Amino acid sequence: MVVGVMGAMPEEIDPILKRLENVKKHEVADNVYYTAFYGSLDLVVAYSKIGKVFSALTAATMIEKFGVQKMLFSGVAGAISPALHIGDLVAATKLCQHDLDITAFGHPYGYVPEGKVYVEADPRLLEIAASVAYKQGVKLKRGIIATGDQFVADAERKAWIGQTFNADALEMEGASVAVVCDALGVPFFVLRAISDAADMDAGFDFDAFLQSSAVKSADFIFMILDEL
Numbered sequence: 001m002v003v004g005v006m007g008a009m010p011e012e013i014d015p016i017l018k019r020l021e022n023v024k025k026h027e028v029a030d031n032v033y034y035t036a037f038y039g040s041l042d043l044v045v046a047y048s049k050i051g052k053v054f055s056a057l058t059a060a061t062m063i064e065k066f067g068v069q070k071m072l073f074s075g076v077a078g079a080i081s082p083a084l085h086i087g088d089l090v091a092a093t094k095l096c097q098h099d100l101d102i103t104a105f106g107h108p109y110g111y112v113p114e115g116k117v118y119v120e121a122d123p124r125l126l127e128i129a130a131s132v133a134y135k136q137g138v139k140l141k142r143g144i145i146a147t148g149d150q151f152v153a154d155a156e157r158k159a160w161i162g163q164t165f166n167a168d169a170l171e172m173e174g175a176s177v178a179v180v181c182d183a184l185g186v187p188f189f190v191l192r193a194i195s196d197a198a199d200m201d202a203g204f205d206f207d208a209f210l211q212s213s214a215v216k217s218a219d220f221i222f223m224i225l226d227e228l
């Protein structure tokens, strides 16, 4: 089976790559894709670069050019829910785009005609994640993740996103990956480890915790890969 493991930043996939052997590099569509065998799995690993457009391009390229059959996203996120603290793992049950706004035409935030506000993650992959977390004694929360093309470092914006979408965490790539995988019929799973609280300290906390949180997410992704 061909499994895609995506991140947005180099720091999010470095902990994945360093645990793989005989990694091959492929330059496709202005990006670098790494392939390697992991047990019985064929892995395709890449960081997309930041934001919804780049992450959509990478997800589509992984599926259309590399034949990815299951997509796992590993990375960091800003917390919205007060129950989420730096280093905590959260798996997306569904994802939305908090910066998609044609409310001027009477539509809800995050909605465009023939689209949907939320895209649901694959229940089977969520089930595997919950089972792995239980067996390994890892605390894994589930929640709604809101995606937008902005680094949120403002309590008011964070509160608005939380209230408008009932979101538990926010980032800049998950919902676009979800839309691509959903449209192309590829089961997907988005895992994030909290790096900051999307408030006035977000920039400092992000710099301080990016690496350690990215490793936490990557380590759990390997626990899931071992079950696929």
Ligand SMILES: Nc1ncnc2c(CN3C[C@H](CSc4cnccn4)[C@@H](O)C3)c[nH]c12
Pocket (backbone or CB within 6 Å): 008, 009, 049, 050, 051, 075, 076, 077, 078, 150, 151, 152, 153, 170, 171, 172, 173, 195, 196, 197, 198, 199, 202, 206
């Ligand atoms: N508060 C937050 N708001 C929005 N997104 C996030 C994330 C998740 N990632 C990290 C990175 C921030 S932008 C970036 C740009 N340059 C350097 C580092 N990060 C982008 O890929 C989204 C963690 N905390 C977030």
